[in-house]
Amino acid sequence: MFRFFKSIGFKIFLGLTAALLAGAVTAALLNNNSAPQTSAAGLIFGPLQRFSSYMADGLSDFSVYFKSSAVLSEENEELKKEIARLTDELVDYEQSKNKLTLYEKFLDVKEENPSFKFAAAPVIARDPGDKFFGFTAGRGSIHGISVDDPVIYGKYLVGVVTSVMPTQCKVSTLLNPAVNVSAFEISTRESGFVTTTPELSEKGLCRLPGLERTTAIVPGSVVVTSGIGGIYPRNLIIGTVDEIANDITDISSFAVIKPGVDPTQLQDVFIITSFEGQVGSDEGQGQ
Amino acid sequence: MMALSADNKRIYIRRAVFALLLLATAVIQNTKGFLPEPFGVRAFPLIPLTVCLGMHERDVPGLFFGLGAGLIWDAFSAAPHGYYAFLLMSAGFLSGALIATVMRNNIMTALLLTVTSSFAVVTLNWLITYVFNGYGGAGMAYLTFYLPSFAYTLLFLPLCFYAVRVIKNKLI
Numbered sequence: 001m002f003r004f005f006k007s008i009g010f011k012i013f014l015g016l017t018a019a020l021l022a023g024a025v026t027a028a029l030l031n032n033n034s035a036p037q038t039s040a041a042g043l044i045f046g047p048l049q050r051f052s053s054y055m056a057d058g059l060s061d062f063s064v065y066f067k068s069s070a071v072l073s074e075e076n077e078e079l080k081k082e083i084a085r086l087t088d089e090l091v092d093y094e095q096s097k098n099k100l101t102l103y104e105k106f107l108d109v110k111e112e113n114p115s116f117k118f119a120a121a122p123v124i125a126r127d128p129g130d131k132f133f134g135f136t137a138g139r140g141s142i143h144g145i146s147v148d149d150p151v152i153y154g155k156y157l158v159g160v161v162t163s164v165m166p167t168q169c170k171v172s173t174l175l176n177p178a179v180n181v182s183a184f185e186i187s188t189r190e191s192g193f194v195t196t197t198p199e200l201s202e203k204g205l206c207r208l209p210g211l212e213r214t215t216a217i218v219p220g221s222v223v224v225t226s227g228i229g230g231i232y233p234r235n236l237i238i239g240t241v242d243e244i245a246n247d248i249t250d251i252s253s254f255a256v257i258k259p260g261v262d263p264t265q266l267q268d269v270f271i272i273t274s275f276e277g278q279v280g281s282d283e284g285q286g287q
Numbered sequence: 288m289m290a291l292s293a294d295n296k297r298i299y300i301r302r303a304v305f306a307l308l309l310l311a312t313a314v315i316q317n318t319k320g321f322l323p324e325p326f327g328v329r330a331f332p333l334i335p336l337t338v339c340l341g342m343h344e345r346d347v348p349g350l351f352f353g354l355g356a357g358l359i360w361d362a363f364s365a366a367p368h369g370y371y372a373f374l375l376m377s378a379g380f381l382s383g384a385l386i387a388t389v390m391r392n393n394i395m396t397a398l399l400l401t402v403t404s405s406f407a408v409v410t411l412n413w414l415i416t417y418v419f420n421g422y423g424g425a426g427m428a429y430l431t432f433y434l435p436s437f438a439y440t441l442l443f444l445p446l447c448f449y450a451v452r453v454i455k456n457k458l459i
Contacts, residue, residue: 004384009346013380016354020369020376027368035361035368042362049314049363056320125317127364128329129412131432134365136317162365170365177422198422202327264319 033147033163034170042140042165046124050138053124099268105154106270113233115276119143121151122268124168132176132201133263134159137271140167144273150232151269156260157181157225157236158269169271173263174238175201182228183208183238185255188216191226194238194257204262205242209254217255219243230279233272301458302348305340308450309352312336313359328435332443333360334408335401337375339444339451341382342392342400353379367415374411378404397448401441409437 004010020037027035034042103120110116121137139145141164149161151171159173172179177196184191185208196206208223221241227234239259246253291299312332315321322330333356341349356379357372364371382400390396413433417425 004388007346007384009350009380009384012347013350013376016350016376017373020373024368037358037372038361038368041358045310045313045359045362048310049317052314052318052321056318125363126319127360127366128316128322128331128436129371129408130365131416131428132365136363165362168362170363172365177420197424198417198428199424202428 031147032141032165034165039165042168046138046165046167049136050122050124053122053138102154102268109152109155109270113275115274116233116272117144117274118270119145119273120268121145121169121271123266131198133173134162134176135171135173135263135266136168137161137171137269138168139271140165140169142166145169145271146273148231148279150236150272150275152236152272153261153266153269155237157232157238158261158263158266160231161271171269174206174259175204175263177201181232181238182226183223184226185217185221185223185241187221190215190217191228194223200256204259206239206257206259207254208241208257209247209252211244211253211255213246213251213253215244215253215255217241217244221255223255223257227277230277233275233277297458301455302344304454304458305344305352305451306355308454309333309336309340309356310359312447313356317360317363325439326435328432328439330436330439330443331405331408332440332447333375334378334405334440335397335444335447336451337379338382338400338404339397339447341379342386342397343451343455344383345387346380346383349379349383350376351379353377366412374404374408378408394445394448397444398441401444405437405440409433409440 023035023037027033027038106118110118119139121139123135124138125136127134127136137151145161145164147161147164151158151160157174159171159176160179161169162172163170174181174194175196177198179195181194182191183194190211192208192210194206194208200207211217219241223238223241225232225234225236225238237260239257242256242258244253244255316330316332322332337349337353337356340352344352353375354372357369357375360371360375361369382404385400386392386396410433413425413429416422417428
């Protein structure tokens with residue numbers, strides 16, 4: 001046993017453990033919330049992960065058409081080649097169409113909020129160990145992304161950037177219990193903060209706690225961001241009220257909210273890098 | 288410059304092939320849609336692969352393979368800084384050290400080491416995510432997500448073990 005602790009392998013192990021600890025301490029001191037060694041790994045392997053994500057999307061689109069092509073290939077070789085060519089075009093068309101739909105939605109948001117500055121970001125990876133549906137987006141500090149930037153899809157809030165590397169960033173979604181968003185219901189103007197619990201997160205739901213027992217909010221009501229706190233801009237849609245329930249710990253009620261977008265299905269998002277009223281931004285300092 | 292001996296050349300080629308295998312596995316694990324998620328259960332094939340690489344290449348190379356695997360996982364995960372790098376580096380190093388000293392290199396010891404490593408990783412994930420944050424439903428989450436994910440991960444062991452063994456035998 002004593003020989004094991006004196007071995008070169010164990011000394012290297014201790015040295016690397018110390019280096020990892022130093023990286024963790026550095027990350028805690030930096031504003032980007034990312035350890036140097038993690039940033040370096042992200043910088044090196046990010047492009048590969050981005051390519052892999054693109055391939056996964058392409059394959060899911062292609063599989064349906066590939067089957068048709070295989071059946072028709074028995075009829076004649078020429079027709080098969082033609083189908084393969086058309087299939088490629090169709091996949092390109094579908095991807096372009098999806099992209100166009102996405103940009104149309106953001107054009108609406110941009111027209112309504114001229115102060116917003118965006119960065120379009122593909123979803124490049126998902127950590128299988130993260131039970132709360134966080135993901136990695138393919139834009140980072142060199143694209144102007146910072147920690148706490150809001151992440152949206154169309155007019156819907158998706159989540160918030162929690163750490164930034166040079167070419168990518170990690171996003172926590174509304175389905176993470178650590179995320180809190182100040183919000184209000186648009187018809188009654190009752191306000192609070194939207195968060196979730198692990199149980200609700202599993203069902204893809206959030207909650208707006210602290211409502212009066214006599215609350216006028218009804219299922220189907222729309223909940224939007226209030227802009228209080230300066231992290232999220234005002235009037236981004238969070239979701240619709242699914243039900244009203246009484247809290248078991250006090251005399252208040254809470255609204256169960258179904259978010260407007262399913263974060264598990266997203267392939268692209270937009271990150272708001274600057275908006276009027278943002279904490280710490282030039283836009284916000286003029287307020 | 289000193290020329291590489293034939294043996295050293297084969298070792299470098301073998302380790303380069305293992306590094307590529309590790310990279311491919313990391314990409315497959317972190318890309319949604321490549322691995323099926325039955326009932327929302329997810330697999331972490333990097334764990335059995337790291338253990339098998341440590342077993343076949345011994346402690347120091349196992350340590351570096353584990354470190355590499357963990358750094359790639361960290362780059363795309365929500366875990367604290369260097370968390371997976373430390374866990375997988377430990378798994379690779381200890382697997383190699385145990386095979387070099389007290390264990391035989393076969394599928395049963397691979398199973399034992401993978402069970403231990405995977406169980407440690409999923410249980411730590413659960414403790415950090417649920418228990419230390421004081422979230423409710425921790426027990427149910429452990430039974431419905433973390434333990435099934437641990438079992439799902441074990442399914443990748445035979446594939447990893449024999450893939451590593453075949454590559455090693457070809458490039459010994």
